Amino acid sequence: MQNDKVNIFLYNWWRSIDRNIFITSIILIIIGCLISFGATPSIATKYNLEPYFFVKKHFIFAPICCFLIFFISQLSQLGVKRFFLIFFLTSIFFIFYSFFFLGIETKGSLRWVSFLGYTFQPSEFLKVSFIIISAWVFSSKNFFQIFNNQIFSFILYLFISILILKQPDFSMFFIISTVYFSQLFISGLKWRWVLASIFFFIFVTFISYSLMDNVKNRIDNYLYSTGDSYQITKSLQAIKEGGLFGKGPGLGTVKDNLPDAHTDFIFSVIAEEFGLISCLLIIVFFTWLIYKIYRRLQDQRNLFVILAVSGLIIQIGVQIFVNIGSTIGLIPTTGTTLPFISYGGSSMISVALNIGVILALTRVNYKSSIHTIK
Secondary structure, three states, X not given: OHHHHHHHHHHHHHHHOOHHHHHHHHHHHHHHHHHHXXXXXXXXXXOOOOOOHHHHHHHHHHHHHHHHHHHHOOOOHHHHHHHHHHHHHHHHHHHHHHHHOOEEEEOOEEEEEEEOOEEEOHHHHHHHHHHHHHHHHHOOOOEXXXXXXXXXXXHHHHHHHHHHHHOXXXXXXXXXXXXXXXXXXXXXXXXXXXXXXXXXXXXXXXXXXXXXXXXXXXXXXXXXXXXXXXHHHHHXXXXXXXXXXXXXXXXXXXXXXOOOOOOOOHHHHHHHHHHHHHHHHHHHHHHHHHHHHHHHHOOOOOHHHHHHHHHHHHHHHHHHHHHHHHHOOOOOOOOOOOOOOOOOXXXXXXXXXXXXXXXXXXXXXXXXXHHHHO
C-alpha cells in the first residue's frame, strides 16, 4: 500500500510538470559533469589541488541540484512565496555577514562567505529570491495601504542594488537590473516608472565607471582596446585551436594559462577540447530550454506566475548571453558563470532553484488513481 502511494505521488508529479524542461535541465547538469572530467584536472593541479578536486565537487553538487529541482517543483504558489521570502531574508543576512564578519575577499570583491565550514556566494541566492519577491510585490495589493507597489518595489530594488554594488559585483547588478526592468514592463506599469529605473541604471553605471577601476578598465579595454586583453586573447585562441571537433577531453592547453577557465571561461575550454559542434549543441539545449519555458508560460493567466517565470527565464537567458558573449569578445569580460556547466556550487544551486520554481509555477493539475497506474 505504501508503495502504491509513492507511485501515485511520483506519477502525479511527473504528469503535472513540463517534462521537456525537467529533462533538458538534467541533460545540462550531466553535460556539466562530463565536461568537468576533461576540463578541470589540470586546472586543479595549477591551483596545487588534487587533480580531481573540482570533478568531485561538481559531482557532489549535481545530485543536490537534481533533488532541489524535484523538491521545489512540488511547492504551491504560496509555498514558493514563503520559501523564497525566507531565502531572500537569509541571503541579505549573509551579505551583511560578509561585510562585517567572515567575508572572503577575491579579486577585490567580498562576494563569498565562510559559515560553519562551508563557503558560498549569497548574492547567487539573492538573485533568484529577489525575482520571486518582486513578482509577489507587483501582483499584490498595496502594502499596508501606505506604499503603492511601484514605490515599494523600487525601494526594494534600490536596497538590493546598493548591497550588490557594495561588494562590488557589477555583473550581478546588471543581471538583477535587467530582470527588474523586464518585470516592470511586463506588469504594465506606467512608463515613468520604467524610464526612472532605466535612468537609475544608467546613472549607477556611470558612477561605477567613474569610481570602480575594474569596471572602468573592462569597459575601456572593450571600447578602445586599451589595457590588458590577456583573458579575451587566450579565450579566442582556445576557441580557434579547438576547431570543429576539438582536441579531445583533457588535451586542451590554453586553459592552463586562462584565469577562471573552469568558471567564467568554461565555454572556451569546451570549444578547445570538444570543438565548435559541442558548443553549438550546448547552445541548442539552452535555446530549447528557454523556448519550452516560454511556451509553458503562454497558457498562464496568473500575474504572479507570469512575472516570476518571465523574470526567471530572462535571468537564465541574460546569464547565458553574458557568459558566452564575454567569452567570444562580444561584450566586456565579466565574472558570470554558464548555468549548470561552469564549476561552482552556489551558481549550480541557484540555477536549480530557478528551474524548480518554473516547474512549480507552471505545473498542471493531474490526479490519478491506483487503478490508473496499475
